[in-house]
Amino acid sequence: MLNKKILLTLTVIAIAVALALVIFAPKVEIEEQVQAAAAGIVLRGFTDDGRPHWIVTAQRGILDDEDWQLSTTEFVFYYEDRQRLTATAPLLYLLQGGDLARLHNGVAIERDDGYHMFTESIEWCADDNVVSAAQIKITSDEFELTAKGFTYDLDQDRFHADDGFTVLLDGFSIVGDVITETETGLIAMDRVSAIRDDHEIITPQLFFYPGTREITAEGGIILSFEFGTITAESLRYMLDDGAFTVEGQVRVVLQHDFFLGER
Incomplete structure (x- = not known):
């Protein structure tokens, strides 16, 4: 005291x-x-x-x-x-x-x-x-x-919330259970669903460091698009252009009509 x-x-x-x-x-x-x-x-x-x-x-x-x-x-x-x-x-x-x-x-x-x-x-x-x-x-x-x-x-000198949260971040709507600011300023989110335009990221852990213009995910991710899904161990996603990199046991599953066309 x-x-x-x-x-x-x-x-x-x-x-x-x-x-x-x-x-x-x-x-x-x-x-x-x-x-x-x-x-x-x-x-x-x-x-x-x-x-x-x-x-x-x-x-x-x-x-x-x-x-x-x-x-x-x-x-x-x-x-x-x-x-x-x-x-x-x-x-x-x-x-x-x-x-x-x-x-x-x-x-x-x-x-x-x-x-x-x-x-x-x-x-x-x-x-x-x-x-x-x-x-x-x-x-x-x-x-x-x-x-x-x-x-x-x-x-x-950091915040924490453990009873549910929603984050609006550069077109993403992110919903999860726990959010924590670390001592370096990194924002860690647990048990997350993040939706942006036509795709969704589901992951146990999502990270955002203010000022970097990117998010990362670890612990196994599911990246869903209208044409299929990608699963991997980790993800790096660039907020500016939507480009991403996945690593670790990568598996791509496409919709059955993804390659259909006249020619």
């Missing part, structure tokens, strides 16, 4: 204090509840070794003991001393002294390399430093992803 040092900047503070005193002879018990309302809020979290870990800003908020309810918020997550993810939401609950955060009512997240993420709500826990969402949409210059069971590991 993070050893947080939270600095609070408040431009306007209004404090309401209610005290209730109940006397039970021969002892006295005092029940105290304190709430503070504020505007122009900045909260900062640090790692155990004093490096920036997160920053929260909000237009307004209410502090109840160690729990904040904040409105019109921005939550910035750091990775290796740089601002990696910036999440904005109308409502944020910062709980347990900063160990738990819940953002609600429509959350937009921007990663510093241009990935944009959209979801209804997210949760972040300091114990594992992971952001989670039931469902999310991610867009970039190259693809669009919708996925369920989404997590983003802020220590490893």
Whole structure:
């Protein structure tokens, strides 16, 4: 768990204090509840070794003991001393002294390399430093992803979704069970069906590295066309022109009328 040092900047503070005193002879018990309302809020979290870990800003908020309810918020997550993810939401609950955060009512997240993420709500826990969402949409210059069971590991700086996904990639509609971003930025997809124009790729594993303009598949593939099918152990497919290479136990099965013609 993070050893947080939270600095609070408040431009306007209004404090309401209610005290209730109940006397039970021969002892006295005092029940105290304190709430503070504020505007122009900045909260900062640090790692155990004093490096920036997160920053929260909000237009307004209410502090109840160690729990904040904040409105019109921005939550910035750091990775290796740089601002990696910036999440904005109308409502944020910062709980347990900063160990738990819940953002609600429509959350937009921007990663510093241009990935944009959209979801209804997210949760972040300091114990594992992971952001989670039931469902999310991610867009970039190259693809669009919708996925369920989404997590983003802020220590490893990569996302994962294990409850089904759909990717739209350069004319391909790709559906699968699990999608993972690796530490190199490679996107790995498991148990996949990928359809583009008149052909379909079925494979246990499909890989896409943003910026390369190609996809690869391993573990046995079935490439289906209107004129037949090709099976092989691996595939390399160029997105620009549709050219592909297959390797390993290649087998081609053509439709019976593929060579029919008048001459």
